[in-house]
Amino acid sequence: MDTQRLRGAAKKALEPASLWWFFQLNAGLFATAAGVHFFKTPNHFAIGGTTGISIVLASLFPQGNVGGFLFLINTVLVALGLLFLGPRRMGSTIYSSYALSFFVSVCEAVYPMRAPFTNDTLLELCFAVLLPAVGSALVFNLGASTGGTDILAMILSQHTSLEIGRALLVSDIAIVAAGGFCFGIRTFLYCMLGLFARTFMVDGMIESINLRKQVTIVTAKPEEVKRFILEQLDRSATVHNAYGAFTHREVEVLTTVLTRRQTVLLRNFIRKTDP
Numbered sequence: 001m002d003t004q005r006l007r008g009a010a011k012k013a014l015e016p017a018s019l020w021w022f023f024q025l026n027a028g029l030f031a032t033a034a035g036v037h038f039f040k041t042p043n044h045f046a047i048g049g050t051t052g053i054s055i056v057l058a059s060l061f062p063q064g065n066v067g068g069f070l071f072l073i074n075t076v077l078v079a080l081g082l083l084f085l086g087p088r089r090m091g092s093t094i095y096s097s098y099a100l101s102f103f104v105s106v107c108e109a110v111y112p113m114r115a116p117f118t119n120d121t122l123l124e125l126c127f128a129v130l131l132p133a134v135g136s137a138l139v140f141n142l143g144a145s146t147g148g149t150d151i152l153a154m155i156l157s158q159h160t161s162l163e164i165g166r167a168l169l170v171s172d173i174a175i176v177a178a179g180g181f182c183f184g185i186r187t188f189l190y191c192m193l194g195l196f197a198r199t200f201m202v203d204g205m206i207e208s209i210n211l212r213k214q215v216t217i218v219t220a221k222p223e224e225v226k227r228f229i230l231e232q233l234d235r236s237a238t239v240h241n242a243y244g245a246f247t248h249r250e251v252e253v254l255t256t257v258l259t260r261r262q263t264v265l266l267r268n269f270i271r272k273t274d275p
Contacts, residue, residue, distance in 0.1 A: 021142060028138030029096060032146055033103030035131030041066050042113040043121060044187050045128045046179025047194040048172025050074060050148035051104075056178050067105030074101055074147055081151040084159060093154075096139065097147030121190060129194045129201060137205030213263045215256050218242075221274045222252040228269050229254070233262050 036051045044059065046052035054069035061069075074097040081090045116124050139146050153168055172195055180188025219225050222239070229237050237256040243249060258266060 024138055025092065025096070025142055025144055026099065028135040028142075029099050029146065030103050031135030031138070032132045033100055033107055033135075035128055035135065036066065036104055037107035038111075038113060038117070039124050039128035039131065042116040043124050043128065043190075044179060044183040045125065045191055045194055046175055046183075046187075047128065047191050047198060048149075048175045050077070051132075052172070052175040052179060052191075056175070056182055059182055065105075065108055067101055067108050070104055071098070071101040074098060077148060077151040080155060084155045085151075089154070090151075092144040093147050093151060096144055097151070100146055100148075125190050125194050129197045133198055133201040133205055136202050137209060140202070141206050141209050212257050212259060215258055215263060215266065217254040217256075217266075217270065218251055219254070219270065219274045220251075222254060224273050225254060225266075225270060228273075229256055229266065232269075233258065233265065235262065 036055075039045065040047065040051060041055055041058070044055060046055045050070055050073045051066070053073060054066045057069045058064055058066045078090070078094055078097050081093065087094075118124060136146055145151075149168055149171065152171075173192075176188065176191040176195055179191050217225055226237060226239070229235050235256055235258060237254045240253040240255065242251055242253045244251065256266075
């Protein structure tokens with residue numbers, strides 16, 4: 001029975017949908033790691049989370065690096081997660097925690113950053129927020145997490161009645177304050193700006209990824225349009241019987257929900273079929 005279960009799990013892992021999920025997860029983690037190494041670390045942007053703690057520790061203990069401290073902190077948090085939540089609840093969070101540390105370490109080894117790319121701190125902050133926001137949005141949209149303080153949030157949500165969002169915001173502000181103490185008030189203000197920008201940007205990115213368009217079609221050739229939606233776009237539609245307020249002529253109105261790419265394909269088809 002265990003052998004059959006393992007074979008079934010291996011077969012499922014190699015399915016295109018599973019491979020695509022795994023690719024998106026790693027792409028999101030790598031984007032986050034790139035933002036940490038190339039923009040956060042050289043500018044001392046300790047914008048909350050385990051990466052912020054690691055940046056502060058790497059400055060206090062120069063013999064270490066951000067990737068190494070991130071690995072140690074995530075190991076402690078994973079151990080706490082396994083203790084309080086169990087392996088089933090942790091799921092992909094264990095992989096994400098170590099993969100993020102690994103990607104940061106790879107970036108440090110391949111392209112060490114001795115100084116920021118530019119002297120424009122605000123421009124650097126934009127990318128320090130943008131890359132991790134895109135990465136986090138990809139990961140969160142898959143139902144996974146980047147580990148780190150997300151593990152603490154999972155523990156608190158299960159074992160306490162604390163308001164998790166507020167607790168994590170307080171912890172992030174404390175990390176930013178520690179960064180400000182180490183690097184000065186100017187860096188502190190930039191980090192606070194980045195902290196609030198990240199919150200709004202991640203939400204916006206997730207909404208953008210999941211955006212769908214509701215399309216309403218009034219056409220003289222409904223059968224051809226329905227066939228295109230069903231067979232070419234592999235979607236469905238709702239058909240309404242309606243009539244024109246001016247002509248009083250009965251027509252069929254089609255309503256469907258599509259991705260942005262499918263919307264363009266449908267629009268081009270209708271322009272040719274029923275201009």
